[in-house]
Amino acid sequence: MTQRKYTKEKKVGEGTYAVVYxxxxxxxxxxxxxxxxxxxxxxxxxxxxxxxxxYLQELRHENVIELIDVFSNDGNLxxxxxxxxxxxEVLIKDQSIIxxxxxxxxxxxxTLRGIHHCHRNFIIHRDLKPNNLLISPDGYLKIxxxxxARSLGNANEDLSSNVVTRWYRSPxxxxxxxHYDTAVxxxxxxxxxxxxxxxxPYLPGxxxxxxxxxxxxxxxxxxxxxxxxxxxLPLYNAINVYAPPSRQELRNxxxxxxxxxxxxxxxxxxLDPSKRCNSTQALMDDFFTESPPPTRPENLPSKNTNxxxxxx
Amino acid sequence: MEKxxxxxxxxxxxxxxxxxxxxxxxxxxxKKVIYNQRKHQVYQYLFQIIKVLKLPLxxxxxxxxxxxxxxxxxxxxxxxxxxxxxxxSMELDPFNVSLASLFLACKNEDCIKKLRDILLVANKIxxxxxxxxxxxxxxxxxxxxxxxxxxxxxxxxxxxISFSTDSLVxxxxxxxxxxxxxSLFCWLVNFDLMLxxxxxxLPPHCIALAIIIISLNFKPNxxxxxxxSSGVNENILDSLNPKDFKCPEKLVNEGILYILDxxxxxxxxxxxxxxxxxxxxxxxxxxxxxxxxxxxxxxxxRTLNEHSIDGNLLKQDESLSLFDYSISSKxxxxxxxxxxxxxxxxx
Numbered sequence: 213m214t215q216r217k218y219t220k221e222k223k224v225g226e227g228t229y230a231v232v233y234x235x236x237x238x239x240x241x242x243x244x245x246x247x248x249x250x251x252x253x254x255x256x257x258x259x260x261x262x263x264x265x266x267y268l269q270e271l272r273h274e275n276v277i278e279l280i281d282v283f284s285n286d287g288n289l290x291x292x293x294x295x296x297x298x299x300x301e302v303l304i305k306d307q308s309i310i311x312x313x314x315x316x317x318x319x320x321x322x323t324l325r326g327i328h329h330c331h332r333n334f335i336i337h338r339d340l341k342p343n344n345l346l347i348s349p350d351g352y353l354k355i356x357x358x359x360x361a362r363s364l365g366n367a368n369e370d371l372s373s374n375v376v377t378r379w380y381r382s383p384x385x386x387x388x389x390x391h392y393d394t395a396v397x398x399x400x401x402x403x404x405x406x407x408x409x410x411x412x413p414y415l416p417g418x419x420x421x422x423x424x425x426x427x428x429x430x431x432x433x434x435x436x437x438x439x440x441x442x443x444x445l446p447l448y449n450a451i452n453v454y455a456p457p458s459r460q461e462l463r464n465x466x467x468x469x470x471x472x473x474x475x476x477x478x479x480x481x482x483l484d485p486s487k488r489c490n491s492t493q494a495l496m497d498d499f500f501t502e503s504p505p506p507t508r509p510e511n512l513p514s515k516n517t518n519x520x521x522x523x524x
Numbered sequence: 525m526e527k528x529x530x531x532x533x534x535x536x537x538x539x540x541x542x543x544x545x546x547x548x549x550x551x552x553x554x555k556k557v558i559y560n561q562r563k564h565q566v567y568q569y570l571f572q573i574i575k576v577l578k579l580p581l582x583x584x585x586x587x588x589x590x591x592x593x594x595x596x597x598x599x600x601x602x603x604x605x606x607x608x609x610x611x612x613s614m615e616l617d618p619f620n621v622s623l624a625s626l627f628l629a630c631k632n633e634d635c636i637k638k639l640r641d642i643l644l645v646a647n648k649i650x651x652x653x654x655x656x657x658x659x660x661x662x663x664x665x666x667x668x669x670x671x672x673x674x675x676x677x678x679x680x681x682x683x684x685i686s687f688s689t690d691s692l693v694x695x696x697x698x699x700x701x702x703x704x705x706x707s708l709f710c711w712l713v714n715f716d717l718m719l720x721x722x723x724x725x726l727p728p729h730c731i732a733l734a735i736i737i738i739s740l741n742f743k744p745n746x747x748x749x750x751x752x753s754s755g756v757n758e759n760i761l762d763s764l765n766p767k768d769f770k771c772p773e774k775l776v777n778e779g780i781l782y783i784l785d786x787x788x789x790x791x792x793x794x795x796x797x798x799x800x801x802x803x804x805x806x807x808x809x810x811x812x813x814x815x816x817x818x819x820x821x822x823x824x825x826r827t828l829n830e831h832s833i834d835g836n837l838l839k840q841d842e843s844l845s846l847f848d849y850s851i852s853s854k855x856x857x858x859x860x861x862x863x864x865x866x867x868x869x870x871x
Contacts, residue, residue: 256627256667259631262631269682281858281860282679283857283858283859284675284857285855289674
């Protein structure tokens with residue numbers, strides 16, 4: 213009972229705080245083992261590892277990576293995770309794979325279901341990007357890498373705005389807001405939705421300053437009129453003012469998108485976080501009930517040759 | 525034969541009987557007084573560090589839970605017989621255990637501070653000479669203690685502290701429209717309770733509701749505050765239903781009796797004592813009599829039934845034995861955070 217047997221078969225990656233191995237359970241289920249380095253050169257157990265254990269232990273959902281086991285061996289901490297061989301970034305980049313509208317709808321739906329489960333448990337992911345949306349062998353999309361996640365704190369607590377990979381960072385984070393909520397994840401999903409349609413990153417800023425410019429060039433510069441009190445945010449200064457895009461401009465940019473797809477994209481990328489849709493509203497959107505239906509996971513395109521498991 | 529593997533299931537709470545059993549194994553009778561003294565000192569010490577580092581109060585709460593949990597599975601002994609072994613002496617020092625608890629609590633509460641920064645403040649408060657070699661050694665000891673703590677907690681960061689009692693107390697006060705004096709009274713009681721083991725027995729929402737019920741019964745209209753308070757609706761108490769707060773009634777009752785006992789025995793040492801006049805205006809007697817009156821009023825409350833727990837059963841329970849760290853350093857220790865998970869595997 214105590215000795216649940218896992219085998220480590222090969223090392224597939226090494227990050228700053230962990231080494232990842234592929235392996236199998238006794239029942240031949242494929243798994244990934246993340247061996248956390250706990251050396252003295254660091255400040256004890258890494259914060260990312262704590263967050264990953266803390267939140268994955270609480271979440272059990274078909275669209276969130278499963279933490280199967282936690283064990284300590286030879287003084288190291290090991291996390292046993294389900295094996296997920298691909299990620300959405302790999303599929304987006306592979307131009308030989310054709311995305312049908314139902315495929316995009318299916319991936320978006322699974323991402324929203326996973327994040328809805330996190331949000332209803334008061335957890336913000338804070339690092340959603342195609343690279344962190346892993347794909348199981350049977351086509352299910354699962355949200356992974358909870359190394360930056362945190363629970364919704366007290367209203368008077370300051371949060372760090374230095375979260376989320378730049379291209380997927382919401383305007384409130386770009387402006388250095390210290391109080392934000394689950395809306396930062398919805399923004400990221402909106403940008404991923406755009407990327408799935410464009411097959412190229414939607415807002416690829418070169419640095420933090422350029423990210424502001426790229427974001428507002430595409431979606432308009434926020435003002436007091438459309439986002440009350442935005443000018444009070446720490447980094448709101450000396451920004452170029454761009455008009456919000458017209459519906460026609462968006463239609464031109466996303467030429468294959470239906471009107472309902474555009475409506476949902478606009479709702480998820482509203483500049484003012486308090487007016488942005490939440491995960492429930494997004495899941496209930498008409499886009500998911502209009503034709504075509506979301507592709508069943510097992511019928512989604514895959515890249516069989518790619519074997520990948522995320523490391524930090 | 526030496527054990528090479530172990531399985532630990534995370535236990536979020538321990539019944540009062542289990543707590544006394546664990547303490548009987550880790551704190552010798554001759555050291556009980558000194559353990560409590562140290563705990564008071566540690567609490568003050570951590571509070572000062574938290575103030576300097578501007579950390580929220582929930583970090584103190586979590587640190588105290590970790591500190592007390594450490595001594596459920598590790599023997600409390602302050603001095604190592606071999607004086608030449610400085611590292612071992614430092615590892616046994618309760619203040620270093622408290623710093624490891626604070627360091628881990630900071631991480632778990634997402635208020636990250638570098639260990640070095642914590643140590644600089646901590647040593648300054650204790651007037652320790654801050655030499656580079658000493659800090660480096662202390663850092664090494666505390667990181668070792670952190671890993672021990674993580675194993676005692678079974679790497680489970682959620683059970684006791686998903687929501688801190690202090691924020692729940694305030695939210696509940698707001699929900700039932702409690703006035704300023706009553707709310708402050710609740711907050712002070714919670715502050716006092718942080719140095720008690722109540723957090724090892726009861727979940728935060730049950731403690732918070734017990735505090736509110738005590739406040740409504742105590743009627744602290746004579747609490748010394750500069751703020752004026754409006755009256756309190758007398759019907760609040762009758763309309764309070766533990767189910768509305770998702771609290772099992774017996775656990776709230778345990779909390780009420782624990783808090784009253786605490787003030788009956790330790791009122792003079794409490795923080796609340798500084799905020800209430802010496803004489804209770806209702807009784808025209810010392811405040812402690814008010815707590816005694818309430819205790820007799822609540823004496824018939826239904827509490828946890830521990831009849832089934834006897835000494836022999838506790839001895840057989842492996843999860844209540846001293847923690848064997850050698851297994852994870854030489855073999856494998858597996859940690860499960862939910863009992864349901866274990867039952868699934870057995871099936």
